Each structure stands twice: as C-alpha cells, then as structure tokens.
Amino acid sequence: MDTSRWYARPCTTNPYRSSNTSFATTAPIAKYLNADYTFLNKPLADYYGIKADVKSTGAVGKINGANAFGRGGALRLGTVLTTTSAPLRTSPVKRGDWILRRILNTPMPPPPADAGSIPAGDKNFGGLSLHDKLEAHKRNATCANCHARIDPLGFPLENYDSTGRWRAQYADGKEIYNSGTTIDHADIHGTTGLLKYRDDRNEMFRKTLTTKLLGYALGRTALPSDLALMEQMVGEGPDDPFSKLAIDVVSSRQFRNHPAMRLPRQIL
Ligand code: HEC
Numbered sequence: 001m002d003t004s005r006w007y008a009r010p011c012t013t014n015p016y017r018s019s020n021t022s023f024a025t026t027a028p029i030a031k032y033l034n035a036d037y038t039f040l041n042k043p044l045a046d047y048y049g050i051k052a053d054v055k056s057t058g059a060v061g062k063i064n065g066a067n068a069f070g071r072g073g074a075l076r077l078g079t080v081l082t083t084t085s086a087p088l089r090t091s092p093v094k095r096g097d098w099i100l101r102r103i104l105n106t107p108m109p110p111p112p113a114d115a116g117s118i119p120a121g122d123k124n125f126g127g128l129s130l131h132d133k134l135e136a137h138k139r140n141a142t143c144a145n146c147h148a149r150i151d152p153l154g155f156p157l158e159n160y161d162s163t164g165r166w167r168a169q170y171a172d173g174k175e176i177y178n179s180g181t182t183i184d185h186a187d188i189h190g191t192t193g194l195l196k197y198r199d200d201r202n203e204m205f206r207k208t209l210t211t212k213l214l215g216y217a218l219g220r221t222a223l224p225s226d227l228a229l230m231e232q233m234v235g236e237g238p239d240d241p242f243s244k245l246a247i248d249v250v251s252s253r254q255f256r257n258h259p260a261m262r263l264p265r266q267i268l
Contacts, residue, residue, distance in 0.1 A: 029209070029245070030202055030238035033103070034073045034195055038066040048078065048165055070166050070191065075099070075157075075198075078164030084154075085162035088121030089130065092154030096180075099153045099194075104201060105208040108146050115143070122171070129170070131155070131177040152180025156194040202238040210234050210245070217249045218258055226254060 027035070039060040045052055050069045054061070066072035074080060084095040101107040118133050119125065125133055137147035158178040161167045169176060178190045188197050198205070210233040214222055222230060233248045249255050 027241060028239045029206060029236065029242060030199065032074055032209075032242075033198060033202075033205060036067045036072050037062055037064045038071040038077075039063065044078075070159075073195070075103070075195070076160070076164075076191070081157065081160045081164035082162065086120050088123075088162065089119075090158060090160070090162050092130065092134065092151055092158065093147070094154070095157050096150035096152065096154030099198070100150060103198060103208060104153075104204045105211070106149075106204070108150055111146070112142075129174060129177060130158075149183050152182045152188060153194070153197075155180040156188045156190055159191060203234060206234045206236070206238070213245055213249060217255055229254065 137143040
C-alpha cells in the first residue's frame with residue numbers, strides 16, 4: 001500500500017490556507033478558482049512530484065507560480081481531487097458532480113437506487129478503460145439524463161490520479177481520456193479547458209458562494225426574503241475581493257437582526 005500520502009498530512013491544512021488567503025486578503029473572487037499560488041511543504045511537494053523550491057518540512061508555505069506545475073485554485077487541490085475519487089481509482093462522476101454542486105450551482109439529484117456501481121479499483125475493469133465503463137451512461141436515456149451533465153465535467157481532470165498526483169498515462173500505459181462535451185455543447189479538453197469553461201461561468205460560482213456564505217453567516221438556508229441580498233452579492237464582480245461579499249452580509253438587515261447576533265441582556 002502506498003503510505004507516502006500519510007506523511008503529507010499538511011495536504012489537509014493546504015485548503016484552509018488557500019481559503020484563508022482568498023477570504024482575508026484583497027484577492028479577487030475569481031482567484032479562488034484560478035489562483036497562481038498554492039500552499040506546500042517539502043513532503044507534500046515531493047509527494048506530488050512538484051519541482052518547486054520548497055524548504056519547510058513542517059508548516060505549509062505560499063508558493064507562487066503554481067500554474068506552471070499544474071496547481072493553483074480550489075479545484076487543483078489534492079484534497080478536492082482525493083475526496084472526489086474512489087479509494088483506488090479516480091471517479092469522473094464524483095468530480096463532475098462536485099463541480100456541478102460546489103462551483104456551478106446546478107446540483108444533480110442523487111442516483112437512483114438501481115443505478116449499479118463500478119468496481120472500487122481500476123484493476124478490475126476486465127481490460128476496459130474507465131471511459132469505456134462509463135460509456136453505458138450514454139446509451140441508456142435514463143442514465144444519460146444526469147450523466148450527460150455530470151461526466152463531461154469530470155473527465156477533463158483525469159490527468160490527476162485518485163490522490164491528486166499528475167499522471168501522463170494510466171497505470172496500464174494507456175492514454176489518458178481527458179475530454180468531455182457538455183450539454184451546452186462546449187468541448188472541454190484537459191484541465192486548462194475546464195478552467196476556461198468554469199471562468200466563463202463565474203456568475204454561477206458567485207451564486208454558490210453567496211448561498212454558502214449567507215447560510216454560514218445566518219445559520220440557516222436561504223429564504224425567498226433573502227433574494228434581494230443574494231442578487232446584490234452575486235452582482236459583485238469576479239474581480240471584486242471577498243471582503244465586499246462579507247460587507248454585504250454584515251451590513252444586511254437579516255444579519256443585524258439575527259437572533260443569535262443579539263448580545264445577552266446582562267452584558268448590554
Ligand atoms: C438523478 C440523476 C442520476 C441518474 C438518473 C443516474 N445517476 Fe448515476 N450517479 C448520479 C450521481 C449524482 C452520482 C454520484 C454519486 C456519488 O457521489 O457517489 C452517480 C454515480 C454513479 C456511478 C458511480 C460512479 C463511480 O465512479 O463510482 C455509477 C456507476 C452510476 N452512477 C451509474 C448510473 C447508471 C448505469 C444509471 C442509469 C441506470 C444512472 N447512474 C443514473 C446521478 C444519477
């Protein structure tokens with residue numbers, strides 16, 4: 001079993017540092033998805049095969065110029081790529097589902113109970129590729145209803161293996177299948193194509209972000225009475241900083257009048 005990833009534990013602090021940097025600095029909202037920096041220590045850089053000048057063996061530090069080695073932004077974080085994989089193989093379905101849900105604000109309903117499954121590791125595919133295995137989705141209209149939306153967004157990330165390491169080919173030497181055609185007829189090739197597709201839909205990401213931020217700040221799901229505030233937040237541009245969204249929230253009527261925000265009587 002490959003245990004090297006256990007030594008790279010800071011991969012769990014890496015997303016916190018990335019998010020904090022987005023939230024606490026003047027970095028534009030769009031940078032959350034497409035930053036040119038990431039956070040690494042030496043074990044993590046070695047694990048991912050990243051040839052950057054990283055010295056710390058403890059705390060992760062900010063490394064600029066991350067795009068040059070295929071990193072930067074939330075989607076190319078090892079944690080995201082790992083949690084959207086099966087234990088012993090990638091899952092373009094889980095990755096595509098994650099993008100629809102967490103970035104494009106268009107979540108898919110859960111799969112029907114009789115949808116079946118595919119083996120947990122790609123060694124058990126009987127010589128078929130992961131793409132061949134999932135092709136059945138296209139032939140069955142019931143499956144295609146959802147999977148024509150999901151799968152094309154996951155395949156472009158196939159160059160990242162199930163723990164987020166870059167790979168030029170599959171373990172059996174076959175060429176990586178890293179393309180997809182979306183239901184809005186966009187042909188996406190590889191990670192660069194996916195980043196472009198996503199950047200062109202930044203407003204959808206701002207909708208997801210707005211819903212999450214508001215839910216977190218108010219401790220409840222958004223209600224129809226929040227629509228005006230949400231529109232205001234989504235209206236902040238991709239080049240505006242996160243702090244603008246935070247100001248929208250804390251200066252809102254719903255935040256200032258939220259019962260949990262009122263101070264206990266004795267300290268008033
Ligand atoms: C209502 C939408 C929907 C429909 C219809 C649907 N699926 Fe899915 N399917 C999903 C979602 C969402 C997931 C991801 C669930 C998860 O996170 O594991 C999924 C996951 C899967 C997986 C697991 C993929 C993996 O990497 O482990 C398989 C296999 C699958 N579906 C096959 C099918 C087949 C075959 C059909 C048609 C009989 C079908 N699905 C119909 C939404 C759907």
